[in-house]
Structure formats: structure tokens, C-alpha cells
Amino acid sequence: MPPPFYTATLQDIQRVAQLLASGEVVAIPTETVYGLAADALNPTAVRRIFEIKGRPLIDPLIVHVGSWTQLEKLALPVTGLARLAEKFWPGPLTVVLPKHAIVPDLVTAGGGTVAIRMPRHPVMRAVLKACGKPLAAPSANPFGYISPTRAEHVRESLGERAPHILDGGPCDVGVESTIVDLTKPGRAELLRPGPVTPEALEEALGMPVTSPVREQTPADNEAQRAPGMLTRHYSPRTPLVLFPRGARPPAALKDCHKAACIFQARPAEAVAAPNIEAFWFSEDGSPDNAARNVFHLLRTLDEQFYELVAAELAENAGLGLAINDRLRRAAAKAQDNRG
Ligand code: TXA
Ligand code: MG
Numbered sequence: 387m388p389p390p391f392y393t394a395t396l397q398d399i400q401r402v403a404q405l406l407a408s409g410e411v412v413a414i415p416t417e418t419v420y421g422l423a424a425d426a427l428n429p430t431a432v433r434r435i436f437e438i439k440g441r442p443l444i445d446p447l448i449v450h451v452g453s454w455t456q457l458e459k460l461a462l463p464v465t466g467l468a469r470l471a472e473k474f475w476p477g478p479l480t481v482v483l484p485k486h487a488i489v490p491d492l493v494t495a496g497g498g499t500v501a502i503r504m505p506r507h508p509v510m511r512a513v514l515k516a517c518g519k520p521l522a523a524p525s526a527n528p529f530g531y532i533s534p535t536r537a538e539h540v541r542e543s544l545g546e547r548a549p550h551i552l553d554g555g556p557c558d559v560g561v562e563s564t565i566v567d568l569t570k571p572g573r574a575e576l577l578r579p580g581p582v583t584p585e586a587l588e589e590a591l592g593m594p595v596t597s598p599v600r601e602q603t604p605a606d607n608e609a610q611r612a613p614g615m616l617t618r619h620y621s622p623r624t625p626l627v628l629f630p631r632g633a634r635p636p637a638a639l640k641d642c643h644k645a646a647c648i649f650q651a652r653p654a655e656a657v658a659a660p661n662i663e664a665f666w667f668s669e670d671g672s673p674d675n676a677a678r679n680v681f682h683l684l685r686t687l688d689e690q691f692y693e694l695v696a697a698e699l700a701e702n703a704g705l706g707l708a709i710n711d712r713l714r715r716a717a718a719k720a721q722d723n724r725g
Contacts, residue, residue, distance in 0.1 A: 391537055391541075391551050391552070391553040392412075392550065392551065392552045392553065393552075393553055394508075394509045394512075394552070394553070394554050394555075398552065399509070399512045399513055399516055399552075400516055402414070402513055402516075402517075402550065402552050403513055403516035403517035404517075405550055406423065406424065406425055406431075406513070406517045406519065406521065407425065407517050407518075407519065409424070409425060409428050409430055409431040409434075410424070410431070410434075410549075410550060411423065411424045411431065411434045411435055411438060411548070411549075411550070412424075412513075412550040412551070412552055413526040413534075413537070413540040413544070413548050413550065413551040413552065414509065414510055414513055414521075414523065414552045414554070415507055415509050415510060415537070415552065415553075415554030415555070415557060416450070416478075416505040416507045416510045416523075416557065417477070417478055417505060417506050417507040417510075417557060417558045417559045418478045418505075418557060418559045418560070418561060418562050418563050418580070418581065419525045419526070419533040419534055419535055419557055419560070419561070419562055419681070420525070420526040420533075420534040420535065420536075420537065420539065420540050420557065421448075421450070421510075421521075421523030421524065421525060421526055422435050422438060422439060422523055422524055422525070422526040422540075422544075422548065423435075423450070423513075423521040423522065423523035424521065424522055424523070425517075425519045425520075425521065425522075426447075426449045426450075426460075426489065426490070426493055426519070426520040426521055426522035427488065427489075427490065427519065427520065428490075429490045429492050432447070432490060432492045432493055432522050433492060435447065435522065435523075435524065436492075438544060438547045438548055439524060439526075439527070439528060439529050439544075440528055440529045440530075441524065441529040442529070443492065443495065444495050445495060445524075445529075446493065446494045446495040446497060446500075446501065447493050447494075447501070447522040447523065447524050448480050448501045448502070448503050448522070448523060448524065448563070449489070449493060449500055449501065449502050449503070449520050449521070449522050450502075450503050450504070450505055450510065450514065450520065450521045450522075450523055451502060451503070451504050451514070451520050452504065452511060452514030452515050453504075454471070456520055457502055457504070459486065459488060459520075460485065460486055460488065460489050460500060460502065460520060461483035461484060461485050461486060461489075461500050461502055462483055462484040462485075462486070463483070464483060464484065464568050464569070464571075465568075465571075466568050466574060466591050466593075467481060467483065467568060469590050469591055469592075470566070470568075470587070470590055470591065471504070472590075473586075473590045474582050474586075474590070475504040475506075476504045476505055476506035476511065477504070477505070477506045477581075477582070478503075478505075478506075478559050478562075478563040478564060478580055478581040478582060479503065479563055479564050479566070479580075479581075479582045480501050480502065480503040480563045480564065480565045480566070480578075481501070481502055481503070481565075481566055481567075481568055482499050482500070482501045482502075482565065482566070482567040482568065482569055482577065483499060483500060483501075483502055483568060483569060484498060484499055484500075484569055485497075485498060485499055485500035493522050499567070499569050501565060503563055507554065507557075507558075509552065509554035510554075513552070525562060526540045526544065526548065527539075527540075527543055527544070528543055528544060530621055531543055531621065531622075532621075532622060532681050532684055532685055532688075532716065533561075533562060533681055534681070535556055535557040535560050535678070535681050535682055536555075536556050536557070536682065537551050537552075537553035537554070537555075539681075539682070539685060542685075556678070556682070557678070558678065559581050559677060559678065560677040560678035560679065560680060560681060560682075561580060561581065561677045561680065561681070561705075561708045561709065561712055562578065562580055562708075563578075563580050563581065563582075564576070564578060564579060564580030564581060564582040564583075564587070564708070565577040565578040565580070566587055566595065572593075573596065574587065574591055574593060574594075574595045574596070575595070575596045575597070576595050576596065576597040578711075579597075579707040579708045579711050580708045581677070581705060581708065583703075583704050583705065583707065584597060584707075585704075621715070621716060621718065622684055622685070622687075622688040622695075622716055623688055624687065624688050624692050624693075624694070624695050625693075625694050625695070626684075626694075626695045626696075626697060626713075626716050626717040627694065627695075627696050627697075627717060628696070628697055628698075628699050628713055628714065628717050629696060629697075629698055629699065630698075630699055631650060631698055631699050631700060631701055632698075633698075635647045635657070635662070635696050635698075636696050638694060638696075639659070639661075639662050639694060639696055640659060640661070640662070642661060642662075642692075642693040642694050643661060643693055644661055644663075644691065644692055644693060645661060645662050645663070645692055645693055645694045645695070645696070646662070646663050646664075646665060646687050646690075646692045646694075646695045646696070647662050647663070647664050647665070647695075647696045647697075647698075648664075648665045648666065648667060648683060648687070648695065648696065648697040648698065649664065649665070649666045649667070649671075649698045650666065650667055650668070650671045650676055650698050650699075650700055651666055651667075651668060651669065651670055651671025652666045652669050652670075652671075653666065663692075665683060665687070667679050667680055667683060667700075667709075673700055673701070673704055673705035673706050673709060674705060676700060676709055677705055677708065677709055680709055680712060680713070681712070684697075684716060697713055697717075699713060700713075
């Protein structure tokens with residue numbers, strides 16, 4: 387029997403809040419992706435998150451808060467945070483801050499910093515308010531697979547390992563939050579590109595944002611500081627190859643018995659090969675619409691029997707940076723398999 391879904395009714399939200407307060411783990415929607423949430427101050431509950439995901443304990447978790455007061459109990463509100471909070475919270479931005487002793491080592495992988503996010507999804511906000519506890523939550527997927535943007539994705543990929551799922555419908559943004567590190571005085575470092583662009587961060591902070599993520603080569607990936615960003619983090623099972631925006635799809639598709647080709651926008655002309663099926667991340671090719679659909683489409687195609695999936699990259703700017711980052715990570719496994 388698949389686990390039942392809780393819904394976004396007042397009654398179910400109260401029930402979910404009780405479950406969380408008593409140390410249970412619940413999958414909850416945020417505007418970016420579904421998170422696998424537990425009371426961040428309860429190490430036993432947090433340990434369950436790692437077990438359910440099959441995630442190594444060295445990979446720290448994001449803590450979700452509902453208010454500034456809650457944040458101040460967990461972390462030091464360093465210079466720059468207030469500006470970012472004013473502009474982007476509640477919303478899809480995570481900020482790495484120096485942590486207070488109250489945050490369990492398990493949450494931060496023993497480190498002295500904690501990643502904090504104030505989400506804007508009304509269901510997540512209602513849960514945070516009802517339970518009154520900060521919630522540690524990674525994306526609700528098994529470690530190494532594509533993040534879930536619908537309640538069914540959580541059920542399909544975690545199955546009975548995730549007994550409680552709160553269904554708040556499809557996620558509006560569709561890719562995970564931007565992560566920026568403010569722990570080094572006078573510096574801001576982008577650890578993961580996301581819905582809040584580097585340019586928007588720079589404008590709000592009034593200083594440049596460095597970006598090791600954007601500039602690194604694939605070989606550097608193993609050593610980077612946001613371990614969830616390891617090259618193979620988003621790997622589907624079906625080989626995935628990428629092609630530049632506006633370019634012709636890769637010739638390798640023609641050699642397959644059955645292949646899929648995903649475009650950023652609905653293509654003007656049909657694909658002229660019977661063995662290649664065409665898909666698109668969005669009708670109009672806008673990054674907002676593409677981001678909302680990118681994980682869902684990769685998952686859907688991964689469940690079918692394609693020999694190869696090709697995907698067109700987005701324009702490498704704004705939200706396109708985050709889309710391309712996730713596509714590259716998903717494709718890395720296919721590259722590795724060939725090498
Ligand atoms: O949109 C999101 O951020 C979603 C929703 C559920 O909030 N969460 C999410 O969590 O994507 P997760 O665990 O899948 O990715 C969080 C990333 C990981 O790469 C982790 O290594 C990094 O954040 N991280 C967490 N704490 C950190 C810290 N103190 N310093 C540096 N990186 C950290
Ligand atoms: Mg994740």
C-alpha cells in the first residue's frame with residue numbers, strides 16, 4: 387500500500403505539525419522542490435532524514451525558518467543578511483551563516499556554519515507556524531537522484547521509506563534555492579546557482595558575488611564545499627546528452643532504436659526522424675516555465691524506455707544558469723558511463 391497523502395487543509399497541517407513535533411519525518415512542498423523535513427533541533431529525527439535519503443552524514447542540511455526571531459536563535463545575522471532577507475525572503479534563497487551552539491552537529495556535518503532559508507510556499511509556512519520549530523530539510527529524493535517537484539515524485543522515488551507526505555501540488559519554481567555563503571567577512575560566495583540570480587544578489591548586497599560553482603571545471607567538483615553539488619547529484623538512469631541552445635540535436639540520436647529530444651521551447655518544425663520523439667521544457671521557452679518543468683520531464687522520460695535522451699541547454703544567464711547547472715549534473719553520469 388502506498389503511503390497516504392496529507393493535504394493542505396487546516397486539519398492536515400495541524401496533524402503534520404504534531405508529527406514533526408514528535409520527531410517524525412514528513413515530505414513537505416516548498417516553492418522550489420519538495421523537502422524531507424524534521425525538527426532541526428532533534429538529532430534523532432534529523433538522523434532519520436539521512437537514513438531515508440541514503441545520504442552521507444558529511445553532507446549538511448538546510449534549516450527552514452518561519453521568522454527572523456527563529457533565525458536569530460540558530461545563527462549569527464551577519465552584515466548583508468538583512469539586505470538579502472528584505473529583498474528575497476520569504477523565497478528561494480539559502481544563506482550560509484555562522485551557527486550558534488544550539489544547532490546539532492548532525493545538521494551541519496560538524497561544521498561551524500549553518501545554511502538557513504525562509505521559504506515562501508504557503509503550505510510550508512503554515513507548517514512552520516503550526517509546529518513552531520525550525521525544520522531541517524534536504525530535497526525529498528533518494529541521494530543522487532533528481533529532486534521532486536510533485537508529491538507523486540516523492541512517493542515514487544522514496545516509496546514506503548517516506549511514510550508521511552504532504553501534498554501541496556506542483557512546485558512553482560521547480561529548481562532548488564540559490565545558496566550564498568556570507569560567513570567570510572566582506573565576501574559573498576555563490577555555492578549553488580538558483581532562482582535568485584548572481585546579478586540580483588550583487589545588486590541587493592552592493593558588492594560582487596564570487597562564484598566557484600560557475601567557474602570550475604568538472605574535475606574540481608569532488609572537492610567543492612556544497613557536497614550536494616557533486617557532479618552526479620541529479621543523475622537519471624537513462625543516458626542524457628546536452629546540446630547548445632539553437633544547435634542541431636546530437637547525431638547520436640539517429641543511431642538509437644528509440645530516443646527522446648527535449649528542446650527549451652516548442653520547436654517550429656517537427657523532428658524529421660521516426661525514432662526520435664520531441665519534447666519541450668516549456669511552450670514559450672521562458673526560463674521560468676522551463677525551470678518549473680525540468681525535473682518533472684527528466685523524471686517522466688527516465689521512466690520510459692529511451693536509449694538516449696538529448697536536452698537543449700538554456701541561455702546561460704539568469705535562471706538559465708540554474709537550469710543548465712542541473713542539466714549538466716544530470717548528464718554527467720552518462721558521460722562517466724562512457725568513459
Ligand atoms: O530549494 C532547496 O534548497 C531545497 C528545499 C527543500 O529547501 N533543499 C535542498 O536541499 O535543495 P539539499 O540538501 O538537497 O541541498 C542543499 C545543499 C547541499 O548541497 C548541501 O551540501 C548544502 O546545501 N549545504 C547545506 N549546509 C551547508 C553549509 N553549512 N555550508 C555549505 N553548504 C551547505
Ligand atoms: Mg538535493
